[in-house]
Amino acid sequence: MPSATAIQKNVLNRAKLMDSRAEVHCHHCGELCADASIHADDKAFCCEGCKTVYEILRDNNLCSYYDLNEHAGISFRNITTNQRRSRFDYLDDDNIHAQLLEFRQGDVAKVRFHLPQIHCSSCLWLLEKLYKLNDGISASRVDFVQKEVGITFNPHKISLRGVVELLTTIGYEPDLRLKATNHLTAEQQSSAPNEKKSPPQAHLTSLYLKIGIAGFAFGNTMIFSFPEYLSAAGELDPRLRSFFGALSIALALPVLLYCASDYFKSSWQSLKQRHISLDVPIALGISVLFLRSVVEILMGATSGYLDSFTGLVFLLLCGKLFQQKVFDGIAFDRDYTSYFPIAVSVLRKTAEGVRETTIPLSRLGVGERLLVRNGELVPADSVLESPVGHVDYSFVTGESAPVEILRGNTLYAGGRIVGAALEMTNIKNVSQSYLTSLWNHETFQKYRKSALEQVSDRFGAYFTTFVLCLASAAFIAWMPDIGKAINAATAVLVIACPCAMTLAAPFALGWTLKIFGNAGFYLKNTSVVLELTRINTIVFDKTGTLTDANKSRTAFSGEAFTTKEQELLASALRHSAHPLARSVSAAMSYAEVHGKYRMTNYEEIPASGFRCVVDGVLVQVGTAKFVRGNLLCQEVQQQGFKLKGFKGTYRLEHPMESRIGAEVHIAIGGAYKGMFTVKNDYRRGLQSLFTALRNRYALLLLSGDNDSERKILQDFFADDRVSMMAFHQTPHDKLARIGELQEVGAHVAMVGDGLNDAGALRQSNVGIAVMGAGGMFSPACDAVLSADALGKLSDFMRFAGYTRRVIIAAFWISVAYNIVGLTCAVMGLLSPLVSAVLMPISNATVIGFTTLAVLLGAKVRKI
Template sequence: MVTTNCFHCGNEINKKDEVVFDEKKFCCTGCKTVYEIFSQNDLTCYYDFQASPGATPQDINGKYEFLDDEKIIDKLLEFQEDTTHIVSLYIPHIHCSSCIWILENLQKLKEGIGTSQVNFPEKKVRITFNSEQTSLKEIVYLLSSIGYEPYISLENFDEGKKKVDRSLIYKIGIAFFCFGNIMLLSFPEYFEVEEFWINQYRGFFRWLIFALALPSFIYSASGYYVSAWKSIKSGLLNIDIPIALGIVVMFLRSTVDIIFDFGQGFFDSMTGLIFFMLLGKLFQQKTYDFLSFERDYKSYFPIAITKLLPNGEEIAVQVYDIEKGDRLLIRNQELIPVDGILISEKASIDYSFVTGEAVPIEKKSGDKLYAGGKQQGKVIEMEVLFSVSQSYLTQLWSNDVFQKKVNQHHKTITDKISRYFTPALLALAFLSFFYWIFIDTATAFNVFTAILIVACPCALALTAPFTLGNVLRIMGNRKFYLKNALVVEQLAQVDTLVFDKTGTITTNKKTAIVYEGETLTSNELQLLKNTLRGSNHPLSRRLYDFLPEFERMNVDEFEEVIGKGIFAKFDTNDVKLGSSSFVKNLNESTHKKTKVHVEINGIYKGSYVFNNQYRKGLEQLFESLAKEYDLVVLSGDNDGERAILTKMLPSKTTLVFNQKPEQKLAYIEQLQQKGKNVMMIGDGLNDAGALAQSNVGLSISENVNVFSPACDGIMDASQFDKIGFFMKYSKNAMKTIYMSFGLSILYNIVGLSYAVTGNLSPLVAAIIMPLSTITIVSFVTIMSNYYARNKK
């Protein structure tokens, strides 16, 4: 009897319920309606990625009426500013590439949806929408109508999103039950017991073993069949194909043995194989869970924020030490790390990190400020509503909008091995089988199955992510925080290091600052102090700390021109601080030094001269780095300190001065065009463009909020002299990966040599397979920790 499956969901069609539309058959009107929706919106590509990928839409009429309640919506939304709203929904049905494709094209189905991003491992979709054009309720009904009903529980919404999939545990339990009982029932066969009652019931025991093997074969191993079938349909060969083939061959061969009374078959080996492979998969899953657990936001953000004490004192605190009720000071270009209430009169907030829209939003006192916004203009004060989210800042920093194109070389290695490994493995298995079939049939099947099992490249697949994940954790513990594991590999490939000068190779601590020019009155010093309070530039912070304390003043206007200076307006007073050209000083001395010039109410007053204090260990650091890397100092300041730097730094160091932010970016680009792999080390403010352009962008953090998606890593300033160690450690990490690849290949060669000669049973192979994964994971962990301790 020929059965027909639904074109949309793949379910078997009951003849009386069959619906035919557009020459395609559907199991119900719901599936037909979904197809119609996709067809009308030119989204039928959904069915090209996988046959019958959909789910039958359920009747949910009235189920989500509670989404009309604004209080409930406020709890569900991640972000709401003007008409821009963002929500993350947990969708249990997400399972394949078709799901990802359709859910990331929701804007074609509903006007008002801006973007939608799928987090496949967590089965979540993050949707940005315009609240004037659509609503959360309409979006939920849309998702439900196309078979992707979200899970929403108001009481345990967070728990719903973290719903645990226990199917692997159930499969392991059933496989173990079947394996243990089949082993027990097979003892008489193992010891070749020939008593009368054994001979009498041997057939019964064998068929009982067959029945016990079915749950393991059909249910426990089902994941391998599904994966192998999807792989074949997509035209790719993954490692689950030989595994599934080995299991099916063992089952068929064992069934034939029982039917024709050739023997008891290999059901014990088959169920044992399934059990141990599932155990290996569980171990691998726990390994990735461990890596995910290690990578919380504390590992990434050493950034501090300025906290205001009740007595008015300003102190720098780590972002994760912020508590509800604290009052924070947010300067120009600083990121708001937590949700809060604006205390200051007004503010201009750029939410492009969150929404992708760069248009600043004006806020007034009492308005809510969302984490992820960037303050533009004068300094503001806010009161904290919630402590820092453990995932939100990491999510912002890893936002696809700000991701740089990174060379994923180690993935290519794994992909190449997988591409050639499976065909080579199948060829070896079939050749060995045909060789042994003419010698010993039982050995031929044993050899065929053992080869397919022992050569599983799980260890190969786990090597790179586990090594780099462990290295990421170790670097984080040493206050060097990378955006993701791929940056470790990029660090290993760097051949040119470009350093900014101010705030990078110089420290922001108090140093000798001398004022030259017309004596400033107390009122003028107060104006300067309050102007500098809103800036994050390293020179601004040093000068702010240098000036005496004054009463706070309200700034009416504030503007910071990156690379040039600051303008502020107080009632009838205008203040300009910055470069000579910015304040239009025509009497600039020919004796060049690092200076901040002062202009008040259009009158040039003078300048503050900075005698730079270079970071501890700078000379030794550059001397060691010069042996392996090309070194460049790229500064926006004048060349007044060229002579000092020439004397301090190695002779091969290139010194480039008077560079505007756009010129720094162009310089990095020129180096890359020459084939250089460039790492830029800057302060995260004036260097944002250069950090984004470089192969690796590293921002040095002292005691200001330098959060920037343009950079790949943030280093605590106290670790500056350890840059050489981190560079070498990244190379050792890649060396560890290559060594573990070699170890995996050696294991496969030894295992296959035994399997081909018929000296390795399938069951032993199944036990060895997860052990090889444990060996590789242990090896990379030991080696990465050894290299971390070897040279501090």
């Protein structure tokens, strides 16, 4: 007799089984199937695309694909078939062939594709079995880490286009992005670093070779020097000594000519441009050491210092490798893994019709239907689905006149929508590195190099001159004793090490960038860290920055809408990206309006509202003044503001008005309907943030709304001496305010939302765009701050100061090392051997110190 609990368990298990049976997962990609209607060989599929792939694999005996990893496939659900046709027409073009093919001769052609979909061992297995799917393909080789496949094929049996289409049919569409956008300007190309970007390892190959050869020479010359070191003077057979000497020179020559060639090349380059780079003293030290050794060996005086020479080159190269690896690590992370918290609106078909949802950019797949609003950027190359649209490519090409695009044309990533919102289907994956490069475009570089960087740059010239003078001085001082004179002069040249000073800043800043990125604070580049340390005033925007647009309470007062009016309003609201419009739009429970009405004459006036014609009816949404043409009584208030470091008192005038909440007024067909009042929820952690900020910065709130929330904000901006609030500020006003502040000596950080505050973000010394779930990317800012991390802003700014102190400390360490080393060298106390060992050690010390100090500092400060 089974016990009651056992029976219960049994029943539960069975219920679970039924549940899992009810949920059918696609055999190919593992996505949940809507029903089991699509199936083959009693296996269910979520869509026809997945089924087709399964059938292809089955017919070619490749079903091990599914044995290696369950549901290994790439989903086809979001890719419609008509999209996949004729899309690769351009691949038949000969010019494109020349660009894509790595090699072509007779029956053999080789091509490399980047396949971002590669994710598991099944992918590897299938992609290396391509020859089974088409006999034109002779071999394919996968590089799993780089997500690349190298394919060798016979161009007479299968065209390049055929290869791409084959890959696309089985779900691995190659990323041909930059080749495809070649017809955009050359400027854009140069700003797109992932264009045939050599993987980090490629440039390391020659470095590995150089290290190997230098290490080999180092070890062997060391052994050849032993007899000399171990025997008493004159005891060694002179024939043996010259034999070892000759061998050492033979081993050292390739080290000089090949391993150290980079130092000579770059010194020569810099000298040609009448500029002394930091490689000059290194090249000088190396050649002096080599020449001196060769002369001594040939004269039979000593066995030379070729062991220290090869050792020096070996250690220098090792240092270079380490530096390269760390740097690649930082840069790689930044380009590929640290997705900014940017979101995009996607239209998806559900049971009730088309629904708009917001998803993070990192999860955007190919073939999604996107809704991009006025002022927002096109996140990935897409095909326009709306009848007509206007795009401003100024972020990409510098040309700001909007371009008209018709349905079916391609919109390129980085274009900014002007006017009505557009629907589009993206045909490419989002390229994070492309967005990063766009961000770093020179149009948006606002400051010249910071003081620290300027010092670093000029440093090389001064340092080299100084070292040369010192070496000659030492030579002259020891002059009667020529041996000692040469010894001292060469020791000076070898031990002088400027590298440490130049390494400190890039490493410390690189690590800081990485730490900030992990915590949700994405900086445009390293100079922003230094700029942050100079900030003394922070300007905040309210709506969408301090408040959370997703958590607002909306109330409507006015006459009730008819269903038609509601639909018209909902259609109109879809087009605006303003946080208030988004709040109202989210609050309206409206019927399905997607594509129901034709909308024309969309016009958005910053800080006022927007108007458009939907289905022949004029819809106006915005402030009271904008919609009704009148503004309630206003009195003007004046505030003063003074801060240490300011040249004078900063005065600000702004209108006062007491109302209940942020208002969105509505007029439909010219008749005033009423208004929505939007009450915002403030983001968490603001109280402690402002308490922390108050002690160190002047704070200013510039809000476009009325001052209904002054009471709440009073807590944040409590201290009258260093903080104030201004309301009714248009984007233009905000920009002007920041300019005024800068005139009285403020270094301003603007914290605002990326879209509506773009001008102010650009004008400020550091523009920080706060991105919540609905944030869109604007290249005008210097930093992107994830809304969750807003509370940590004060910590970030403190940490930037800490990083600066670390760099300065590293500078002093390096200076101290040089003073001690050079003093010993001038006094003739150091042999070139000792100097050769000390130089790389000082490099390692500085890199190690900055890395440890920054990482530990971040840990202690819990960033």
